[in-house]
Amino acid sequence: MSLKFDLLKNSGKSRLGILHTKHGDIHTPCFMPVGTVGSVKALKPEDVAQTGAEIILGNTYHLMLRPTAELVNKMGGLHKFMNWPKPILTDSGGFQVMSLAGLRKITEEGVEFQSHIDGGVKHMLTPERSIEIQRLLDSNITMCFDECLSWPVEKEKALASMRMSMRWAKRSFDAFEQREGYGIFGIVQGSMYKDLRLESVETLTQIPFDGYAVGGLAIGEPQEMMFEVLDYTASALPDTKPRYLMGVGKPSDIVGAVLRGIDMFDCVMPTRSGRTGQAFVRGGFININNSCFKDDSKPFDEKCQCPTCRNYSRAYIHHLFNAKEILGYTLLSQHNIWYYQDLMRDIRKAIEEDRYKEFADEFLSTNKC
Amino acid sequence: MSLKFDLLKNSGKSRLGILHTKHGDIHTPCFMPVGTVGSVKALKPEDVAQTGAEIILGNTYHLMLRPTAELVNKMGGLHKFMNWPKPILTDSGGFQVMSLAGLRKITEEGVEFQSHIDGGVKHMLTPERSIEIQRLLDSNITMCFDECLSWPVEKEKALASMRMSMRWAKRSFDAFEQREGYGIFGIVQGSMYKDLRLESVETLTQIPFDGYAVGGLAIGEPQEMMFEVLDYTASALPDTKPRYLMGVGKPSDIVGAVLRGIDMFDCVMPTRSGRTGQAFVRGGFININNSCFKDDSKPFDEKCQCPTCRNYSRAYIHHLFNAKEILGYTLLSQHNIWYYQDLMRDIRKAIEEDRYKEFADEFLSTNKC
Numbered sequence: 001m002s003l004k005f006d007l008l009k010n011s012g013k014s015r016l017g018i019l020h021t022k023h024g025d026i027h028t029p030c031f032m033p034v035g036t037v038g039s040v041k042a043l044k045p046e047d048v049a050q051t052g053a054e055i056i057l058g059n060t061y062h063l064m065l066r067p068t069a070e071l072v073n074k075m076g077g078l079h080k081f082m083n084w085p086k087p088i089l090t091d092s093g094g095f096q097v098m099s100l101a102g103l104r105k106i107t108e109e110g111v112e113f114q115s116h117i118d119g120g121v122k123h124m125l126t127p128e129r130s131i132e133i134q135r136l137l138d139s140n141i142t143m144c145f146d147e148c149l150s151w152p153v154e155k156e157k158a159l160a161s162m163r164m165s166m167r168w169a170k171r172s173f174d175a176f177e178q179r180e181g182y183g184i185f186g187i188v189q190g191s192m193y194k195d196l197r198l199e200s201v202e203t204l205t206q207i208p209f210d211g212y213a214v215g216g217l218a219i220g221e222p223q224e225m226m227f228e229v230l231d232y233t234a235s236a237l238p239d240t241k242p243r244y245l246m247g248v249g250k251p252s253d254i255v256g257a258v259l260r261g262i263d264m265f266d267c268v269m270p271t272r273s274g275r276t277g278q279a280f281v282r283g284g285f286i287n288i289n290n291s292c293f294k295d296d297s298k299p300f301d302e303k304c305q306c307p308t309c310r311n312y313s314r315a316y317i318h319h320l321f322n323a324k325e326i327l328g329y330t331l332l333s334q335h336n337i338w339y340y341q342d343l344m345r346d347i348r349k350a351i352e353e354d355r356y357k358e359f360a361d362e363f364l365s366t367n368k369c
Numbered sequence: 370m371s372l373k374f375d376l377l378k379n380s381g382k383s384r385l386g387i388l389h390t391k392h393g394d395i396h397t398p399c400f401m402p403v404g405t406v407g408s409v410k411a412l413k414p415e416d417v418a419q420t421g422a423e424i425i426l427g428n429t430y431h432l433m434l435r436p437t438a439e440l441v442n443k444m445g446g447l448h449k450f451m452n453w454p455k456p457i458l459t460d461s462g463g464f465q466v467m468s469l470a471g472l473r474k475i476t477e478e479g480v481e482f483q484s485h486i487d488g489g490v491k492h493m494l495t496p497e498r499s500i501e502i503q504r505l506l507d508s509n510i511t512m513c514f515d516e517c518l519s520w521p522v523e524k525e526k527a528l529a530s531m532r533m534s535m536r537w538a539k540r541s542f543d544a545f546e547q548r549e550g551y552g553i554f555g556i557v558q559g560s561m562y563k564d565l566r567l568e569s570v571e572t573l574t575q576i577p578f579d580g581y582a583v584g585g586l587a588i589g590e591p592q593e594m595m596f597e598v599l600d601y602t603a604s605a606l607p608d609t610k611p612r613y614l615m616g617v618g619k620p621s622d623i624v625g626a627v628l629r630g631i632d633m634f635d636c637v638m639p640t641r642s643g644r645t646g647q648a649f650v651r652g653g654f655i656n657i658n659n660s661c662f663k664d665d666s667k668p669f670d671e672k673c674q675c676p677t678c679r680n681y682s683r684a685y686i687h688h689l690f691n692a693k694e695i696l697g698y699t700l701l702s703q704h705n706i707w708y709y710q711d712l713m714r715d716i717r718k719a720i721e722e723d724r725y726k727e728f729a730d731e732f733l734s735t736n737k738c
Contacts, residue, residue, distance in 0.1 A: 038688060042695040067688040071664055075684055083680045295440055311452045315444055319407060319436040326411040326695055 003141070003183030003210040005242050011356040013235065013261040016348055019211075019242050021087040021140040022181025023079060024054060028242060028263040029347050031254065031340045032057045032089060034271060037066070038082045041271045042329040043337075045084040051306070051334065052341035055087040055140075057266045060133050061096035064123070065115050069136035077138030089141035089266070092130045092172070092187075095148045095215075095247070106147065108164065127171035131184075135177055142184040143213065144172035149191055151219050158191035165189045166203040173207050183210030185244060191216055192225055194232055201236040211242040214262070218248045227256050234261035251280065251343055251369050258347055259360045270340050274333030277321050280340070284368030286314075288332065293318040306338035372510070372552030372579040374611050380725040382604065382630040385717055388580075388611050390456040390509040391550025392448060393423060397611060397632040398716050400623065400709045401426045401458060403640060406435070407451045410640045411698040412706075414453040420675070420703065421710040424456040424509075426635045429502050430465035433492070434484050438505035446507030458510035458635070461499045461541070461556075464517045464584075464616070475516065477533065496540035500553075504546055511553040512582065512615075513541035518560055520588050527560035534558045535572040542576050552579030554613060560585055561594055563601055570605040581606045582613040583631070587622065596625050603630035620649065620712055620738050627716055628729045639709050643702030646690050649709070653737035655683075657701065662687040675707035 009016040017028040033040045033048055035056045040048045048056065058078055063069060075081045078088055097104050097111045104113035110126030130145035146165040149158060169186050176184040186209040190196030204212060214233055217226045230245070234257075237243050244264035245257050254265050270280065277289040281301040286293070288300075296318070299309035308317075308331040320328030350359035378385040386397040402409045402417055404425045409417045417425065427447055432438060444450045447457055466473050466480045473482035479495030499514035515534040518527060538555050545553040555578040559565030573581060583602055586595045599614070603626075606612050613633035614626050623634050639649065646658040650670040655662070657669075665687070668678035677686075677700040689697030719728035 037692045037694060038685070039692075039694045039696045042699075044696065044699065062692075066691060067663065067684070071684070071688075074664060075666055075682060081682070081685050083685075294436065295443060297444055313444060313450070315436070315440070316407070316450050316452075319440075322435060323406045323408075323431075325406060325408045326698060327408045327413065329695060330411075330413065330699070 002178050002180060005211070005240065007239065009351060009354075011351040011354045012259070014258050014347075014351050014356040015261060015263055016351040017242065017263060020181070021055075021183075022179075023085060023087045023140055026054045026087055027348060029254075029258045029344055029351075030054060030264055031344050032264065032266040033337050033340075034059075034266055034268045035082065035084070036268075037062045038072070038078065040333075040337075042274065042326065042333045043271075045082060047330070047334050048084070048337060049086065051338040052345065053086075053337060055089060056084060058088055058090045058137060058139065059096065060090050060093035060130060060137070061125075063090075063137060064093065064125075064133050065117050069133040073136040073138070079138060087140040088137070090134045090137055090139035090143065091246070092134070092143040092145040093125050094130070094146045097125055098148050108167075110145070127168045128175040131172050131175040140182055141211070142172075142176060142182070144169045144185065144187050146187045146189060146215060148189070148216050148219070151191060151216075151221050153191050155191075155193055155196070158189075158193055158196055162189040162191075162196050162200050166200060169204055170207060173209065185209055185211040185213050185242075187213045187215040187246070188233055188237075189216050192221060192229055194229075197229060197233045198236055201233060205238060209241070211244060211264075212237045213244040213246050213264075215246050217245065218253065223253060223256070226253065227260065230257055230260040230262065237261075251340070252364055252367055254343065255347065255360050255363045255367075258351075259356065270336035271333045274336045275329050277332065278336075279332055280336050280369065283366060288314060288318050288328075289321050290318075300335055301339070304335065304338065304342070306335050308332070308335040308338075371547050371549060374580070374609065376608065378720060378723075380720040380723045381628070383627050383720050383725040384630060384632055385720045386611065386632060389550070390424075390552075391548075392454060392456045392509055395423045395456055396717060398623075398627045398713055398720075399423060399633055400713050401633065401635040402706050402709075403428075403635055403637045404451065404453070405637075406431045407441070407447065409702075409706075411643065411695070411702045412640075414451060416699070416703050417453070417706065418455065420707040421714065422455075422706060424458060425453060427457055427459045427506060427508065428465065429459050429462035429499060429506070430494075432459075432506060433462065433494075433502050434486050438502040442505040442507070448507060456509040457506070459503045459506055459508035459512065460615070461503070461512040461514040462494050463499070463515045466494055467517050477536075479514070496537045497544040500541050500544040509551055510580070511541075511545055511551070513538045513554065513556050513578075515556045515558060515584060517558070517585050517588070520560060520585075520590050522560050524560075524562055524565070527562055527565055531558040531560075531565050531569050535569060538573055539576060542578065554578055554580040554582050554611075556582045556584040556615070557602055557606075558585050561590060561598055563598075566598060566602045567605055570602060574607060578610065580611040580613060580633075582615050582633075584615050586614065587617045592622060592625070595622070596629065599626055599629040599631065606630075620709070621733055621736055623712065624716065624729050624732045624736075627720075628725065639705035640702045643705045644698050646701065647705075648701055649705050649738065652735060657683060657687050657697075658690050659687075669704055670708070673704065673707060673711070675704050677701070677704040677707075
């Protein structure tokens with residue numbers, strides 16, 4: 001196996017672990033900030049590391065278009081290019097190309113598409129090309145190329161799509177070059193249909209992936225439905241491998257998913273909210289654009305130890321957003337990622353102390369986000 | 370006197386000094402990065418301090434409109450509000466309101482204007498109100514309220530304007546509340562007319578200002594003309610007080626002005642260029658948007674020790690600008706301010722070692738910016 005995963009402890013279905021990679025260890029459950037185009041938006045990499053984040057996510061789709069995987073490779077790989085020496089996971093590009101409705105054509109071979117940048121040019125993503133791109137980027141955790149459906153979707157279509165994704169998963173695995181400290185994760189599909197999800201798990205676990213992701217969730221379905229899928233999907237996955245819930249999510253999504261045995265998360269929410277003015281605070285969130293904050297000398301969150309909360313008032317950041325000063329996005333994004341990392345620290349501590357169920361019940365009954 | 374200035378050394382007309390304020394010392398010749406609306410654009414204050422900058426400039430006009438001087442005062446002053454514990458100089462707002470052509474009316478009393486933000490609302494700036502605002506902001510160095518003419522301008526108009534500015538200088542001084550570690554600077558006007566400049570110096574130096582600025586330059590006139598004005602203006606100012614050339618400038622402007630006895634500078638160039646992609650390097654500048662940099666693994670400037678040059682390639686920053694990632698502005702702005710502070714360090718060292726004339730000749734003959 002190319003990535004070593006130590007499962008340290010269980011508390012109910014919740015798990016505490018360490019995933020070892022060539023670029024460092026990742027304590028799970030973990031949250032990965034998203035660095036779409038080779039930058040976690042508005043933040044220096046040291047600002048991201050300071051929050052406690054041990055791994056970030058890069059996007060194959062964005063990076064293949066610019067600056068291109070070949071250029072990143074020529075510059076020494078994504079870690080060096082963006083000055084982030086810690087682990088990186090890359091998605092496969094599947095999710096993004098699927099959302100290019102009208103601009104893409106899916107066949108058994110792969111997906112032909114026109115990009116949102118160079119509208120006229122045609123590109124092709126296949127399982128083999130996606131894996132090659134992720135190798136060129138020097139990604140520590142490569143994701144299989146798969147089809148991600150929107151929801152709702154008819155069962156027949158979901159079945160055909162899931163089975164193609166499973167064939168693509170095998171092609172992805174075969175195309176992956178095994179290296180010490182690097183690995184590849186399979187992705188469970190099957191929409192909201194239990195038998196399809198279980199068939200997908202059954203097929204995928206016959207391939208010795210380094211970890212298993214649950215894809216096709218957090219695409220608009222209610223939270224209870226997502227939790228229901230996780231209830232039967234996560235338990236069907238092997239105990240010895242990390243489990244990653246892709247693109248999730250709100251703090252309450254994460255807390256509920258850890259309760260069901262998930263180890264890894266990523267989401268643009270803390271950085272996207274950082275740009276719209278939404279700040280996560282204990283118990284919920286506030287929108288700093290609200291005029292009630294214009295003379296509020298308190299920090300975002302008095303319990304937060306992040307540099308933003310230690311040094312700046314809500315009034316100042318309200319002013320920065322009002323004046324459209326870039327620093328506002330930086331300060332708010334760092335706070336939000338810190339909030340997510342605090343949440344993961346609290347989650348890991350609760351599992352460590354074998355009181356995760358109580359922690360989750362308390363969090364879910366008092367938190368509004 | 371409220372601000373103590375130690376003149377340490379002369380090398381020709383060039384001077385080495387230390388200006389002491391309540392919030393710290395400033396080694397002169399110095400360059401002040403501009404923090405217009407309470408933020409040096411795209412940078413955290415610690416990033417600014419790391420460059421070696423010991424003082425920044427805040428803008429009365431922008432801050433009076435938002436978040437308002439009263440709010441900044443309520444929040445503990447500008448140092449605390451923006452988390453910059455070092456010295457701050459504020460301009461008087463005069464320069465900005467004068468440029469609101471068609472939206473402002475000048476009388477002996479002051480200037481009535483409509484702002485660029487709340488178009489319909491009328492505001493009034495007088496010498497007394499400008500000084501009050503700067504006190505509310507807790508500015509260490511307050512600037513007189515003056516009229517800054519554009520150029521070219523007829524002598525008769527320049528004379529009348531200069532004399533009104535001198536009456537306003539007296540009113541500004543009288544309105545200034547003397548406090549230890551705080552001071553007020555007078556501003557020499559008179560356009561490009563020698564007799565007017567000398568009359569302005571004569572009038573101003575009868576008032577015990579803590580320093581003297583040269584205003585009304587760098588407004589489109591050729592560099593030689595600016596240097597000519599400085600030749601006779603700077604020498605006429607008292608040796609014992611710091612001399613500040615407002616709004617200047619390009620590196621070569623600064624080198625030439627120090628040669629003529631100027632001690633302090635401010636300019637938006639390094640931060641504005643940081644947003645347009647212009648990077649200052651030894652010998653000139655480059656525009657990082659240029660496609661020739663797309664696979665250039667070198668830093669902006671191999672001699673620069675700034676964090677941007679130590680950690681990032683031109684290729685990466687080219688990519689960030691291409692993808693419109695905020696981090697690009699941050700990295701380039703910090704480099705450019707570092708470049709300016711390196712220049713000031715080199716200037717101070719050359720004066721210290723009594724070889725400033727040689728330094729300036731060499732710089733001006735080899736530098737293209």
